[in-house]
Amino acid sequence: DIQMTQSPASLSASVGETVTITCGASENIYGALNWYQRKQGKSPQLLIYGATNLADGMSSRFSGSGSGRQYSLKISSLHPDDVATYYCQNVLSTPYTFGGGTKLEIK
Amino acid sequence: QIQLVQSGPELKKPGETVKISCKASGYTFTDYSMHWVKQAPGKGLKWMGWINTETGEPTYADDFKGRFAFSLETSASTAYLQINNLKNEDTATYFCARWRDDGYLFDYWGQGTTLTVSS
Numbered sequence: 628d629i630q631m632t633q634s635p636a637s638l639s640a641s642v643g644e645t646v647t648i649t650c651g652a653s654e655n656i657y658g659a660l661n662w663y664q665r666k667q668g669k670s671p672q673l674l675i676y677g678a679t680n681l682a683d684g685m686s687s688r689f690s691g692s693g694s695g696r697q698y699s700l701k702i703s704s705l706h707p708d709d710v711a712t713y714y715c716q717n718v719l720s721t722p723y724t725f726g727g728g729t730k731l732e733i734k
Numbered sequence: 735q736i737q738l739v740q741s742g743p744e745l746k747k748p749g750e751t752v753k754i755s756c757k758a759s760g761y762t763f764t765d766y767s768m769h770w771v772k773q774a775p776g777k778g779l780k781w782m783g784w785i786n787t788e789t790g791e792p793t794y795a796d797d798f799k800g801r802f803a804f805s806l807e808t809s810a811s812t813a814y815l816q817i818n819n820l821k822n823e824d825t826a827t828y829f830c831a832r833w834r835d836d837g838y839l840f841d842y843w844g845q846g847t848t849l850t851v852s853s
Binding site for chain 1: 769771778779780781783793795796829831837838839840841843844845846
């Protein structure tokens with residue numbers, strides 16, 4: 628099984644700042660990496676697919692990058708509405724494992 | 735509009751059985767497979783497996799083989815997750831999610847069903 632490791636597990640940043648969340652895979656997943664945003668009390672929502680593609684309706688302040696085993700999610704100009712837990716997911720092969728999540732808070 | 739609507743919260747005792755439903759609307763049910771995801775309290779998301787909505791064939795992640803069963807009622811555009819011989823560690827929120835083959839992604843999720851297993 629492909630293991631997904633996210634860091635940091637939590638972070639706190641101020642409105643307007645830029646933050647980066649990283650996700651490492653235990654093997655090359657060739658860009659088959661999605662990011663989901665889960666707000667408190669809501670279902671997860673697709674944010675980025677195929678490592679770099681912004682999902683329909685999501686803010687362009689979110690961007691994804693990476694290849695091989697290392698990926699990152701950048702959130703620019705933080706808004707209070709960005710408070711959520713962010714998950715990466717391997718979709719190269721089953722089981723479609725998720726990272727442990729990164730909980731983002733606003734200072 | 736496309737929706738996945740899950741059944742309501744459940745409170746069960748260890749050893750009992752639960753069946754959670756996920757009713758799809760707004761699209762052709764058999765065009766997309768349905769996946770299930772678990773989130774235990776304070777934990778992350780865990781992929782449980784999926785069911786082919788054309789054939790009814792289920793596939794389970796290793797940790798969900800044995801007591802877990804995915805099924806369909808295609809005429810009602812509904813997918814089910816049944817958990818037998820419930821254990822305390824089954825306490826979690828369970829999500830159904832529609833898988834899109836072109837893109838390899840979950841594009842719609844149910845609202846989640848909270849299951850509490852307690853004696």
